[in-house]
Amino acid sequence: MIYTVTLNPAIDYVIKVDNFETGIVNRTKQENMFFGGKGINVSNVLKTLGEKSTALGFIAGFTGKAIKEGLEAKGLKTDFVEVAGLSRINVKMKSDNETEINGMGPQIKDAQVQALLGKLDNLKDGDILVLSGSIPGSMPDDIYEKIMEYVKSKNVLIVVDATNNLLMNCLKHHPFLIKPNNHELAEIFNVEIKNKEDVVVYAKKLQTMGAKNVLVSMAGDGAVLVDQNNDVHITSAPKGEVKNSVGAGDSMVAGFIYGYIKTNDFKTALKQATATGSATAFSEDLASKEKIDELLKTISEDE
Numbered sequence: 001m002i003y004t005v006t007l008n009p010a011i012d013y014v015i016k017v018d019n020f021e022t023g024i025v026n027r028t029k030q031e032n033m034f035f036g037g038k039g040i041n042v043s044n045v046l047k048t049l050g051e052k053s054t055a056l057g058f059i060a061g062f063t064g065k066a067i068k069e070g071l072e073a074k075g076l077k078t079d080f081v082e083v084a085g086l087s088r089i090n091v092k093m094k095s096d097n098e099t100e101i102n103g104m105g106p107q108i109k110d111a112q113v114q115a116l117l118g119k120l121d122n123l124k125d126g127d128i129l130v131l132s133g134s135i136p137g138s139m140p141d142d143i144y145e146k147i148m149e150y151v152k153s154k155n156v157l158i159v160v161d162a163t164n165n166l167l168m169n170c171l172k173h174h175p176f177l178i179k180p181n182n183h184e185l186a187e188i189f190n191v192e193i194k195n196k197e198d199v200v201v202y203a204k205k206l207q208t209m210g211a212k213n214v215l216v217s218m219a220g221d222g223a224v225l226v227d228q229n230n231d232v233h234i235t236s237a238p239k240g241e242v243k244n245s246v247g248a249g250d251s252m253v254a255g256f257i258y259g260y261i262k263t264n265d266f267k268t269a270l271k272q273a274t275a276t277g278s279a280t281a282f283s284e285d286l287a288s289k290e291k292i293d294e295l296l297k298t299i300s301e302d303e
């Protein structure tokens with residue numbers, strides 16, 4: 001079974017505004033709402049690919065209720081802990097540039113963290129646990145590490161998609177997969193990353209710090225995977241019209257998990273990951289199965 005954890009779910013309010021200007025009234029020319037947050041996006045795309053998962057995390061207030069009901073209406077299994085306050089609304093604005101304003105989320109109490117940990121008692125050997133996204137401002141940044149410690153007696157494959165300390169604190173527990181993007185990788189080591197050769201160097205450093213497999217996404221430039229056998233795999237992203245890249249990274253994680261559990265082969269998993277990420281980038285919403293399959297046919301590993 002696959003479990004995704006989204007500690008800070010969100011309604012993504014995705015808008016298009018022509019020539020956005022600060023200090024005046026701007027009006028949208030297109031608007032959409034999606035039930036998101038990184039782990040939830042992973043669950044959604046896994047469902048599209050035909051894999052069941054359970055979405056865990058914290059939800060709050062009417063926005064949280066809308067997220068839970070919206071996901072369940074799509075046939076996703078959820079098992080959230082309800083807390084006081086409001087789940088956030090994240091604004092994603094496409095104009096001349098893309099701008100995002102992500103909320104900080106509700107207050108989480110210790111008893112609610114314990115309730116969430118209790119749900120992980122259901123995990124069994126061989127399960128996959130995805131820890132993805134930022135955490136509410138009220139939570140300490142060792143929470144993913146605590147979750148990894150909590151399940152360490154079980155043989156669970158853990159995927160972490162997070163930034164800064166939230167990610168770095170986890171490495172000593174040897175996550176199966178981490179997926180920074182190239183900008184996050186550069187920030188971690190406080191370096192400039194100019195090309196895929198540089199990516200490989202710093203991905204390998206993350207391995208020496210504890211990660212088993214390091215997948216670095218590079219938006220329109222594709223992705224690099226340094227796998228646990230020390231093999232390096234590189235893909236280029238397909239070309240196409242980017243409609244909404246929100247959730248492309250999460251789709252990539254879902255595609256990787258799907259490709260890996262179907263084949264146990266890292267090269268295949270990377271191709272599936274790249275096709276799935278790009279299929280989302282080329283769609284208004286998260287990727288459809290048809291789009292993923294269409295792009296998968298076009299992806300080959302770079303020499």
Ligand SMILES: Nc1ncnc2c1ncn2[C@@H]1O[C@H](COP(=O)(O)OP(=O)(O)O)[C@@H](O)[C@H]1O
Pocket residue numbers: 181182217218219220221222223237238239240242245247248249250252273274275276277278279281
């Ligand atoms: N402009 C784009 N063109 C083609 N594919 C893209 C584009 N942006 C994202 N993708 C696909 O989605 C994957 C993840 O994108 P990225 O933006 O790096 O992730 P994140 O959202 O985590 O920053 C990329 O590796 C690629 O396959």
Ligand SMILES: O=P(O)(O)OC[C@H]1O[C@](O)(COP(=O)(O)O)[C@@H](O)[C@@H]1O
Pocket residue numbers: 008010012035036037038041090102132133134135245246247248249250251
């Ligand atoms: O584009 P990505 O990195 O795949 O993730 C998109 C998701 O992450 C979010 O931007 C939230 O990210 P954070 O949890 O890091 O704040 C959501 O609003 C959105 O659904």
